[in-house]
Amino acid sequence: MIKGLFVKKKKYATIPTGKVKQDVPEGIMSKCPECKHIMVTKELRKNLLVCQGCQYHYPMSSQERIAALIDEGTFTEYDADMISGNPLEFPDYVEKLEGDRKKTKINEAVVTGAGQIDGRDVTLAVMDSRFRMGSMGSVVGEKITRAIEHAIDKETPFIIFTASGGARMQEGVLSLMQMAKTSVALKRLSDKGLLFISIMTHPTTGGVSASFASVGDYNFAEPKALIGFAGRRIIEQTIRQELPEDFQTAEFLLKHGQLDKVVHRSEMKKTLSTLVKMHTEGRV
Amino acid sequence: MAAELEFERPIHELEKKIAELKSFMDEKDIDLTDEIKRLEDKLSNLENSTYSEMKPWDRVQIARHAERPTTLDYINYLFTDFIELHGDRLFGDDEAIVGGVAFYKDLPITIIGHQRGKDTKENLRRNFGMPHPEGYRKALRLMKQAEKFNRPIICFIDTKGAYPGKAAEERGQSEAIARNLVEMAGLTVPVICVVIGEGGSGGALALGVGNYVHMLENSTYSVISPEGAAAILWKDASMAKKAAESMRITAPDLKELGIIDEIIEEVKGGAHKDPKHQAELIDQVLETSLNSLLSMSEEELINQRYEKYKKIGQFGFVNDSIVVK
Numbered sequence: 361m362i363k364g365l366f367v368k369k370k371k372y373a374t375i376p377t378g379k380v381k382q383d384v385p386e387g388i389m390s391k392c393p394e395c396k397h398i399m400v401t402k403e404l405r406k407n408l409l410v411c412q413g414c415q416y417h418y419p420m421s422s423q424e425r426i427a428a429l430i431d432e433g434t435f436t437e438y439d440a441d442m443i444s445g446n447p448l449e450f451p452d453y454v455e456k457l458e459g460d461r462k463k464t465k466i467n468e469a470v471v472t473g474a475g476q477i478d479g480r481d482v483t484l485a486v487m488d489s490r491f492r493m494g495s496m497g498s499v500v501g502e503k504i505t506r507a508i509e510h511a512i513d514k515e516t517p518f519i520i521f522t523a524s525g526g527a528r529m530q531e532g533v534l535s536l537m538q539m540a541k542t543s544v545a546l547k548r549l550s551d552k553g554l555l556f557i558s559i560m561t562h563p564t565t566g567g568v569s570a571s572f573a574s575v576g577d578y579n580f581a582e583p584k585a586l587i588g589f590a591g592r593r594i595i596e597q598t599i600r601q602e603l604p605e606d607f608q609t610a611e612f613l614l615k616h617g618q619l620d621k622v623v624h625r626s627e628m629k630k631t632l633s634t635l636v637k638m639h640t641e642g643r644v
Numbered sequence: 645m646a647a648e649l650e651f652e653r654p655i656h657e658l659e660k661k662i663a664e665l666k667s668f669m670d671e672k673d674i675d676l677t678d679e680i681k682r683l684e685d686k687l688s689n690l691e692n693s694t695y696s697e698m699k700p701w702d703r704v705q706i707a708r709h710a711e712r713p714t715t716l717d718y719i720n721y722l723f724t725d726f727i728e729l730h731g732d733r734l735f736g737d738d739e740a741i742v743g744g745v746a747f748y749k750d751l752p753i754t755i756i757g758h759q760r761g762k763d764t765k766e767n768l769r770r771n772f773g774m775p776h777p778e779g780y781r782k783a784l785r786l787m788k789q790a791e792k793f794n795r796p797i798i799c800f801i802d803t804k805g806a807y808p809g810k811a812a813e814e815r816g817q818s819e820a821i822a823r824n825l826v827e828m829a830g831l832t833v834p835v836i837c838v839v840i841g842e843g844g845s846g847g848a849l850a851l852g853v854g855n856y857v858h859m860l861e862n863s864t865y866s867v868i869s870p871e872g873a874a875a876i877l878w879k880d881a882s883m884a885k886k887a888a889e890s891m892r893i894t895a896p897d898l899k900e901l902g903i904i905d906e907i908i909e910e911v912k913g914g915a916h917k918d919p920k921h922q923a924e925l926i927d928q929v930l931e932t933s934l935n936s937l938l939s940m941s942e943e944e945l946i947n948q949r950y951e952k953y954k955k956i957g958q959f960g961f962v963n964d965s966i967v968v969k
Contacts (some may be wrong), residue, residue, distance in 0.1 A: 374842075382897070389677040402904065404717050429715065441961045441962040441963065442959055442961055443959065443960055443961065443962055444959060445958045445959060445960055446958075447958040448891070448892055449889065449899070450890065458967060467962065468763050487655075496715075498956075498959045499813040499957075499959045501957055502957050502959055503753045505954065527845075527867045527868075529666045529868055529873060529877075531868055531958075532836050532866065532867055532891050532893070532955065533865055533867050533891075533893065533898060533903060534901060534903070534957055534958060535867050535902065536845060536849060536865075536866070536867040537845070537849075537903055537953065537956040537957070538956075538957060539822075539825060539846060539849060540825055540829075540849060540852070540853050540956075540957055541953040541954060543822070543825035543826045543828075543853065543953075544853070544949060544953045544954065545954075546826055546829075547826050547827075547828075547829035547830045548950065550826070552832065566846075567845070567846055567867070569818040569822075570806075570817070570818040570821040570822050570850075571821075571822050571825055571845040571846075572816070573822070573823070574818045574819040574822040574823075575819070575822045575823060575826050587807065587818075587834075588807075588813050588818065589808070589812070589813060589821070589846070590808030590809075590813065590816040591808075591815070595654060595807045595808050595809060595810060595813070598807075598808050598809060599809055599810055601810075603810060607810070608813060609815070616814045616816070617816075618816045618818075618819060632653030642817075643860075
């Protein structure tokens, strides 16, 4: 068609989205998406997926996170086989869940369980942003609630690593209510005098940021993690002005008094271990 | 006259026709009584069928109606000696949330609710009923005060959502909402929440962790607005009508999903048609709910709230063929 002659040719090739999203390096060498520093993947993994060049924290899978934190051989997973239904009969939802299960080898966007940090018992929940962007539906809410209940029964600290785009739209208002469900459980945990540490990793937004992620006895975040309630684009549209570059980063939150500390990944285990020790030893 | 809603147009046309016939009859002195009677019957049937078969989108329109009664309207009808209390003692006073103390019959209570405006001027003052963190912190301050003096708390929910703005983020919108959820879980006094208009996401839920959660028949409660859902799902906000249907956001939907306790009946055509009568319908449910909670101990109240939220959700297990609730 003649019209075709006037269409400007695309300058860039389109990369399939599946490839773009694969942020955890797979090859022998890995190039940092931030500073383009090239590292041997093995070295990068040894460095807890932190770039030696610019300290960029690569996203971590739940499995990697647990391995980096929990004493070897001490982790027992809870409710690994719990899966989502499709309560709203949302088109394509079942297929998307199935796809993410295959891709991540986990059944939902959070892994929960019991383990030890330097020999001390903790109950742990680790969200995984590879699974439906870590969004919270019925299963995520239920697994976290059950984990909190385990922590209460066993009188252990409860530690959560959040990574979530917020409430899961495909389960509608049931997802919203998981914010309330996890909160009633956290209140019970708190009333028992038990420790709750929340570590916000990239990204922690929407309904997850506006529930358990923000109410730890200690609120930490990884460097540069995106943390916020409303999306940047929505805010820009609402207020019709540009936002500062560091808006909604961990450092921005720290500056505005919303965080206790930004913790580098290399310091994470030590920090948590020290706090757990402070709250378990000398307890009367 | 109230703004015309799309689905009500046939009713309004018929009403107009009847009015025309009546004035024609008076002018020309012709007897059209039978014809008018026939049309009036038809109107009554049309009203009944229209209002009994409302689609989700119709309810969204009613929930957002400019003249729909607000928190302050219901406070006026339901309570006496209301004293509004302002400010969070930390930053400021957010007029998108109102709260205070009053008598409900002879019982001292605390009332908190989202407050939108009825005209542009008031809407600007109240930020269209979309709170900042200080609004939620004021609400929490009043809840804690109620707890100290052993007063039941009634929350009216009516917001498009928490305000998405720079200042709100800087002052900790997430933390303010999250804190309310946790603290409401532990309140030692009865908490009754009533969705009176729009229940928009976390901004609504921050006043919504109660022993009972009721919804007016034409109110909505959702994780995202129909427009927002349409924009994400079909990249087209004009598909909101379709999204309203698939997202299951109406009172009957939430009742079926096991999230709310009761649907409060609305006057025919929506609460705005007769706010006073609507308040009476709310009053009946409020009284029953309060009576059943007043006999409970502090511990029972907290446990009842725990169990209520604990059971919300639908999931299954890998080896099950059936998804359990």
